[in-house]
Each structure stands twice: as C-alpha cells, then as structure tokens.
Amino acid sequence: xxxxxxxxxxxxxxxxxxxxxxxxxxxxxxxxxxxxxxxxxxxxxxxxxxxxxxxxxxxxxxxxxxxxxxxxxxxxxxxxxxxxxxxxxxxxxxxxxxxxxxxxxxxxxxxxxxxxxxxxxxxxxxxxxxxxxxxxxxxxxxxxxxxxxxxxxxxxxxxxxxxxxxxxxxxxxxxxxxxxxxxxxxxxxxxxxxxxxxxxxxxxxxxxxxxxxxxxxxxxxxxxxxxxxxxxxxxxxxxxxxxxxxxxxxxxxxxxxxxxxxxxxxxxxxxxxxxxxxxxxxxxxx
Numbered sequence: 247x248x249x250x251x252x253x254x255x256x257x258x259x260x261x262x263x264x265x266x267x268x269x270x271x272x273x274x275x276x277x278x279x280x281x282x283x284x285x286x287x288x289x290x291x292x293x294x295x296x297x298x299x300x301x302x303x304x305x306x307x308x309x310x311x312x313x314x315x316x317x318x319x320x321x322x323x324x325x326x327x328x329x330x331x332x333x334x335x336x337x338x339x340x341x342x343x344x345x346x347x348x349x350x351x352x353x354x355x356x357x358x359x360x361x362x363x364x365x366x367x368x369x370x371x372x373x374x375x376x377x378x379x380x381x382x383x384x385x386x387x388x389x390x391x392x393x394x395x396x397x398x399x400x401x402x403x404x405x406x407x408x409x410x411x412x413x414x415x416x417x418x419x420x421x422x423x424x425x426x427x428x429x430x431x432x433x434x435x436x437x438x439x440x441x442x443x444x445x446x447x448x449x450x451x452x453x454x455x456x457x458x459x460x461x462x463x464x465x466x467x468x469x470x471x472x473x474x475x476x477x478x479x480x481x482x483x484x485x486x487x488x489x490x491x492x493x494x495x496x497x498x499x500x501x502x503x504x505x506x507x508x509x510x511x512x513x514x515x516x517x518x519x520x521x522x523x524x525x526x527x528x529x530x531x532x
Contacts, residue, residue, distance in 0.1 A: 248334070248336070252343060259335060260298070269294035270389045270390055271292075271294035271296070271391045273394075274379075276434070277301035279327045279328070280433075280434065282424035282433070284331055287333065289419065293419065299337070300336075300387070302383075304344075305341060306374070307376050312369070355374065355377040355378045360400070364497065364512070365487070368487045376405070390417065391416060392418050393421050395424075396422055396423050397431050397522065403496070423522070423523075431450075431520075431522045436520075439518050446482055446483055450484070451522060453479055455524065457471050457509045479513055485513065486512075489513075493508075494508040500528075504528070508524065
C-alpha cells in the first residue's frame, strides 16, 4: 500500500491505473478506523480493481464548540488496518494541502434543504463542510464508486444529492451500519463514553427498533411514536437533539401514502453525540 500526502501524486497514481483499464473504488474517512470502516472497505473492493481510502479530519465540518482539536487521530494504526484490508492507496493530506488559503477562505459547496434539517439544524454549517470536502476528494481521486456508511443517513443523502446536482461521474453506494453485539452502532466517538454511559448507550438502538415495530403496522400515529421514544431516552439519561420518522428518499416528513421510511435519532450522552437510524417499509399505505 502506498501512502501519499499530495494531491498531484494521487492524481498521477489514479491516472496510471485508469490507463490500464482499472476501475477505482474510494472510501473517504476521518481516520481512527474501526470495524465499521473495514466493512466499507470490504464493500468498496467489490466495485473496483483498485481501492483508495482517504484520512482527513476536516476542520470545515466542525463547529466552534465541537471536538476538532480532540478528535482521535491514529494514522499509523489506520495505515495498518487499511493495508491488511487490501487498500492500494492511502491519501493522508494535511489541512494546508486541502485548503491552501485556509478553510475559512475556501470555496464552499452547499446542498440546500437537506443540509439544514435534523443534524444540520443542530450543527449549522456541518453539511456544507462535508459537501465541500467530499466534492474536493471526488475531484482529486476521481473514483468510479464511492462508499459511505448508512449510519449517518443524512450525510449519505447530502452526498448523493451533491453528486447528482454537480453531475459527478461516479456512483455513491451506502454500506449497512455495523453494530456492537448489544446493538450500539460503531463510531469513533463511542470511545468518549465512560463505562456507565457505555452500558446505557444501546438504548438508542432499542428505541429505534421499538419505533419500527410500532410504525410498520400503520396504526400508531408517528408523532406518538416520536414523543414516547424521546421521553424514554430522556429518562435513560440522554439529551436528545431529535428522534423522528421521515421519508427515506428526501428526509421530509412522510405523507399518509409514503411507505419507505427511516427513523433517525441524534442524542448526547456525556461527551458523545450519538446518531443512528433504521430504514423500513410501512404497511397498509398505497
């Protein structure tokens, strides 16, 4: 596996592969890799002869009171995991390489509507930062396929919309959420949980499952499902940003006839902000 830090070198390497007729799959990450990331890599390897992963903690997607300076950075460990997973190229740029004029002066990519709801309402500017850095990475790597985890369902929706609207010639693939044995979605931020908080954290997945069971038959009003889940999580010690059922296609509130839904949650527990979701089909609607 090669480790490259410069944009020009990455472009040269990918161009060489393309001249040989090889397709390129890509997984952008912020590093501190875990088994969930490896599942993305395994899926990406099914879509190309060459595989690229990037590791870049993007300052543009962190708010002023968020954890950019303390976000865990483990590049040597990450490199070992990527090499073992069969990665051909690890792109490890620094902030100066990605934002030569500084992140504050960089051209930005905005996805209206999708970026402003749910997590976007609680983290203003976050998805603008995500869309911007992913658009830059797509232009650098120029992959045929890019893989993102479904755990951050809204992020996946934003990236798909951005790629479609900018006519980018690639396919964005979602990878199923990888969970711990007790249901907690794997995340780099889980390490912020202390032992007591870690014991409580699986309640998020349990409430999502209960919401799906209640909603799938179509007899319980969605607002009742949402309010009961929110109250249950608050009693368990979570500070809730939202617990909501939305239309899976565009994250708008569902109409009576919508069947393909997703239930999403964002909640804070101690220092950790945890997100999760489950997608499902609602019965009894035309």
